[in-house]
Amino acid sequence: MNALNHALFMELETAIADLGKRDDVACVILCGEGKAFSSGHDLRDIEAGGETEHSQYEATVLEALASLSVPTIAQVHKYCFTGALELALACDLIFVDEATVLADTHSQWGLSPVWGMTQRLPRRVGAARAKDMMFSARRVGAEEALRIGLVDRVFAAGELASQTRDYALAVAKNSRHSHHVCKSIIEATDGLRLHEGLDYEYTNSPGVCSDMQARVAAFTSKS
Template identity: 45%
Template sequence: MGELVVRTDHDGWTVLTLNRPDKLNALTVAMFAELREHVLALREDDRVRCVVLRGAGRCFSAGHDLSDIAAGEAVPSRGWHSETLRLLEKLPQPVVAAVHGHCYTGALEVALAADFLVAAADARFGDTHARFALTPVWGMSQRLPRRVGLATAKRLMFTADMIDAEEAVRIGLAEYVVPLASFDAEIEALAARIAANSPFSHAANKRLLDATDGRPLDAGLQWEVMEGEGRGPDMQERIAAFTNRKS
């Protein structure tokens, strides 16, 4: 069958590709198991300063494989899918979801575990749990309203409507839209820009943002001052390189 999630390393950044293109990258337990293995490996790999998550073939992913659900898929433990996505979310490296084509329901839950999402012009998003008498267990009810607001999350969840890339940007689900013809080049350039910056800052800033999300402003400001991690081990080297470049 081959790898269900393919890791491809570049200069300082890595792509994880959902790899069931013949099934529109529909998500199975086996695919999640491979994703989890890659995430655990990346957590310990200080050579990687940015992670891109995307899909092979025609789309990011059409969502949870309904045939797996109907067959009573064997999950290692209750909450295992959600735990896997939390591990992805808590990687020290910035994680970018690069979405083209379909990104429905379970696939949207996966994409929402990234730090932010960039959409190709052909991307389409939707939450269809209600269409199949299901409720989310991979994080939709928590991450979607945090990204787009409570009322918009309710609208998407209650209607099961599909939205396009422009609407995704308008509501704050995606950061920006890229023409499909230039999508690969844009994602590569974006990942390279992120990877060029300090991995210390990336990891520390992710911890800072996660710890203060939802706190009152004054509490967040106090946390930033008292719990911020300060200067990284690469600070002097980076300042010297910048200074020498200007000389």
């Protein structure tokens, strides 16, 4: 079930660092092979002390994922529980299939979030709905998740991978420079009042990105 442990996070850190250096990547899809996206943090790893020993490092890895300059999509199927949900929430978008269930089960096991759940989940669904999920540890189905804004797309079973890839390819046709500016401004202004956020955009958005002339010229040459 792709349970998360320290070794996996070390591999993820290496992959994220590589992606951050590459100019040939325009969109990243994060997925789990097999029966499920992930059942969450391996309870055996937690029992052995992994929750306290490595939590700061693993949270930093998720910060690196969230900070990638290119759009990121969590492609989630079947199960996405607790630590796995924190992993998915570090991506820009979350796509699921109809059979997917998501949950925050920290309270079921006497744990508290250390990978960002208390911050990213409320920003997704609002404070009251986040508390509902945290307090009850209940499973949220795909349609409810879409309705409350926890996920961004729901696809039919068997179509998740192809639909996510098609979306990513469409994103990749657009300017990675524009994507970088938008992501960085949204991140920098999260939590600011509207006028403060607007001031930040006016000051920090270049308006014209480095690939604008080439893109416009390619379009007008076809006209």
